[in-house]
Amino acid sequence: MKQYTIPALLALLLAVLVFVSMTGAMNVYWQSVLMFMGINIILSSSLNIINGNMGEFSCGHAGFMAVGAYVSSVLSVLLFAEGSVFGEALLPPHLAVFLFPFILVAGGVAASLVGLLVAVPSFRTRGDYLAIITIAAAYIVKSTIENINAIGGARGFMGMSKVTAAMNTTADLPWMIIWVFLGTVFSVWLIRRFIFSTLGNGVNAVCQDEIAAEIMSVNTNQVKMTAFMVSCGLAGIAGALFAHVLGYVNPGSFTILKSTEVMVMVYLGGMGSLSGSVLSAILITLLMEALRPLQIIKWIVIPLLLVLLMQFRPEGIMGNRELSDIFPGLKKFYRLKG
Amino acid sequence: MALLEVKDMTQYFGGLCAVTDFSVTFTGGELMGLIGPNGAGKTTVFNLISGFYQPSCGDIVFKGKNTRGLKPHKVTGLGIARTFQNIRLWFDMSVLDNILVSQYYHLGYSLWDCFVRSNRYLRREAEMRAWGMEILEALDLAQFADELPGNLPYGIQRRVEIARALSTKPDLLMLDEPAAGLNSADVEGLIKLIAWIHKEFKLSIWMIEHQMDVVMSLCTWIKVIDFGATIAEGTPKEIRENPVVIKAYLGDDAI
Ligand SMILES: Nc1ncnc2c1ncn2[C@@H]1O[C@H](COP(=O)(O)OP(=O)(O)OP(=O)(O)O)[C@@H](O)[C@H]1O
Ligand SMILES: [Mg+2]
Numbered sequence: 001m002k003q004y005t006i007p008a009l010l011a012l013l014l015a016v017l018v019f020v021s022m023t024g025a026m027n028v029y030w031q032s033v034l035m036f037m038g039i040n041i042i043l044s045s046s047l048n049i050i051n052g053n054m055g056e057f058s059c060g061h062a063g064f065m066a067v068g069a070y071v072s073s074v075l076s077v078l079l080f081a082e083g084s085v086f087g088e089a090l091l092p093p094h095l096a097v098f099l100f101p102f103i104l105v106a107g108g109v110a111a112s113l114v115g116l117l118v119a120v121p122s123f124r125t126r127g128d129y130l131a132i133i134t135i136a137a138a139y140i141v142k143s144t145i146e147n148i149n150a151i152g153g154a155r156g157f158m159g160m161s162k163v164t165a166a167m168n169t170t171a172d173l174p175w176m177i178i179w180v181f182l183g184t185v186f187s188v189w190l191i192r193r194f195i196f197s198t199l200g201n202g203v204n205a206v207c208q209d210e211i212a213a214e215i216m217s218v219n220t221n222q223v224k225m226t227a228f229m230v231s232c233g234l235a236g237i238a239g240a241l242f243a244h245v246l247g248y249v250n251p252g253s254f255t256i257l258k259s260t261e262v263m264v265m266v267y268l269g270g271m272g273s274l275s276g277s278v279l280s281a282i283l284i285t286l287l288m289e290a291l292r293p294l295q296i297i298k299w300i301v302i303p304l305l306l307v308l309l310m311q312f313r314p315e316g317i318m319g320n321r322e323l324s325d326i327f328p329g330l331k332k333f334y335r336l337k338g
Numbered sequence: 339m340a341l342l343e344v345k346d347m348t349q350y351f352g353g354l355c356a357v358t359d360f361s362v363t364f365t366g367g368e369l370m371g372l373i374g375p376n377g378a379g380k381t382t383v384f385n386l387i388s389g390f391y392q393p394s395c396g397d398i399v400f401k402g403k404n405t406r407g408l409k410p411h412k413v414t415g416l417g418i419a420r421t422f423q424n425i426r427l428w429f430d431m432s433v434l435d436n437i438l439v440s441q442y443y444h445l446g447y448s449l450w451d452c453f454v455r456s457n458r459y460l461r462r463e464a465e466m467r468a469w470g471m472e473i474l475e476a477l478d479l480a481q482f483a484d485e486l487p488g489n490l491p492y493g494i495q496r497r498v499e500i501a502r503a504l505s506t507k508p509d510l511l512m513l514d515e516p517a518a519g520l521n522s523a524d525v526e527g528l529i530k531l532i533a534w535i536h537k538e539f540k541l542s543i544w545m546i547e548h549q550m551d552v553v554m555s556l557c558t559w560i561k562v563i564d565f566g567a568t569i570a571e572g573t574p575k576e577i578r579e580n581p582v583v584i585k586a587y588l589g590d591d592a593i
Binding site for chain 1: 388389390409410411414415419420422426427428429430431435438439440441442443444445447449452453455459463466502503506
C-alpha cells in the first residue's frame with residue numbers, strides 16, 4: 001500500500017492545481033509562478049547530475065534548454081498552428097493534446113543530441129574544458145537561432161499560444177499547468193531511477209575517483225556521455241515547456257544569466273542531492289518573485305545571499321544527502337533501490 | 339594457453355626507464371610474489387598490465403588476447419583485477435555500492451532498462467546484489483555493507499578493496515602491498531585470507547609486498563626487480579639465499 005502514497009498525493013495535488021486554476025481561486029500570476037517553479041525544478045535537478053553527481057562543471061544549461069524550446073516550438077507550430085509562419089496546420093487541432101507529449105520528447109531528444117556533440121570532444125580532455133566548451137556551445141546555439149530568419153531570428157518565435165488554444169478544443173482544461181506538472185514529476189522520477197541504479201552510481205564513482213572507476217571496470221567515458229545526454233535531454237524538455245508556457249520564445253531568454261541561475265540552484269541545494277535541487281529550485285523561484293519589486297537591485301541581493309551561503313553553509317542546504325537520509329521515515333513510502 | 343603472458347615489457351617515463359624487459363607467464367592458479375626496493379618499478383608493472391599505461395615496447399597477452407590499446411575497464415572486464423597501494427575506494431559510497439559499481443562491466447542492462455525497470459534490470463540488480471553480498475560474507479564484511487568506507491578501520495578498508503577487486507570476477511588478482519599499514523594481528527589475518535581466497539576462488543594471485551614474512555609464507559614463486567630490471571626469480575627459499583637480492587635490498591656494504 002505504502003508505495004502508492006506518493007503517486008496518490010501527486011495525483012491529488014494535480015487535481016487541486018487544476019481545480020483552483022479553473023475556478024479562478026488561484027490567479028494567473030500564481031499559476032505562472034508555479035509553472036516556472038516546475039520548469040526550474042527540471043532544470044536544476046538535471047544540471048545536478050553533471051555539476052553535482054559527476055562533479056564536472058557545465059555552464060551552458062540554457063543553451064540546451066534553447067534547443068528543446070525551439071525544436072518543440074517549431075514542431076508544434078508546424079503541426080497545429082493555423083496561418084502563422086509555416087502556413088496551414090498539418091494536423092487537426094484536436095490531436096494537439098495527444099501529440100504534445102511527443103513534441104516535448106522531441107525537444108528533449110534534440111537537446112540531448114546537441115549534448116552528445118558537446119560531450120564527445122570535451123570528455124576526451126581534462127575536466128575544466130567542459131566549462132569552456134559548454135559556455136561556447138550555449139553561445140553557438142543562441143547566435144545560430146538569432147541568425148535563422150525562418151524562426152524569427154533575434155525577434156523570437158511565436159504561435160505556441162495557438163497550440164495551447166488548440167488543446168482546449170479537446171477539453172477546456174489549464175493544459176500547460178498539467179503538462180508542466182507531469183513534466184516535472186516525470187523528470188524527477190527519471191533522474192531518481194537513473195541515479196539510484198548501479199548504472200547511475202557509476203557517475204558517482206567517476207566523481208569520487210575516476211581512475212579507480214576506470215580500473216574497476218567502469219566505462220568512464222560512456223558513463224559521462226550518458227549522464228550528460230540525460231541531463232541535456234531534460235533541459236530540452238524544460239525548454240519545451242518554457243516556450244509553451246510563455247507562448248513565444250526569443251534567444252534573449254537563454255543567456256548565460258539563465259545558466260547561472262540554474263547553477264545557483266544546484267549549489268544552493270547541495271551538490272549531488274536530488275531533493276536539494278528540487279527544494280532550492282522552489283526556494284529560488286519564490287525568492288525571485290519576492291524580490292521582483294527591487295528590480296535591478298535584485299541582482300545585488302541575490303549574489304549577496306550566495307556569498308553568505310558560501311560563507312556559512314558551503315555544502316548547500318542538503319549537502320550531498322537526500323531527504324530520506326534526514327528523515328529515514330520517508331523510506332517507507334518509496335524504494336530507492338531495485 | 340597461458341592465462342597471462344608478458345613478453346619483454348618496457349616502460350619509459352621521459353628518460354627514466356621504470357621497467358626494463360619484464361617477462362612473466364601465468365598458466366592459472368599460481369600465487370606469485372613481486373618484490374623489490376622502493377621505486378623499483380613494481381607498481382608500474384601492475385599499472386601496465388591493468389592498462390593504465392601502455393607499455394613503450396613489449397606485449398601483454400591475456401587469455402590469448404593482446405591487451406595493447408584496450409582501456410583499463412576492458413582489461414578488467416577480461417579478468418584482471420587489482421587493488422591499489424594507497425586505498426582508492428569510493429569513499430562517499432557505501433561498501434556494498436562500491437562492490438556493485440565494480441560489477442559495471444557485467445551490468446548487462448541498458449539505460450532504457452534502467453528507466454523502465456525492465457525484468458532484465460530487476461534480475462541483474464538482484465543478481466549483482468546477491469553476488470556482492472556473497473563476496474562480503476565470504477570476506478567477513480557483511481556487517482559493514484551499509485557503512486561508508488571512511489568510517490571503517492584501515493585493516494577493514496584494505497579488505498573491502500580486495501572484496502571490490504574480487505567482485506569483478508577476475509582470473510588474475512593483483513594485490514599492490516595489501517599488508518601496508520596493517521598491524522601484526524591484521525597481517526596474520528591477511529595471510530590466511532589471501533590463502534583462502536586463492537583456494538576458494540581458484541584464481542591466480544600476484545602480489546607486491548614489502549613485508550617478507552607475508553611473501554615468503556604465501557608465494558610459491560617470487561620475482562625480484564630493482565631499477566626496473568628483473569634481478570632474480572625463484573622459490574622463496576632460493577630468493578632468501580640469493581646474494582644479488584640481498585645486495586639489492588641492503589646495499590653493497592652488507593655483503
Ligand atoms: N607516471 C609517472 N611518471 C614519471 N615517473 C614515474 C611515474 N610513475 C612512476 N614513476 C617512476 O618510476 C619508478 C618506479 O615507480 P613505482 O611506483 O613503480 O615503484 P614501486 O616499485 O611500486 O615502489 P614502492 O615500493 O615505493 O611502491 C619510480 O622512480 C617513479 O618515480
Ligand atoms: Mg608501488
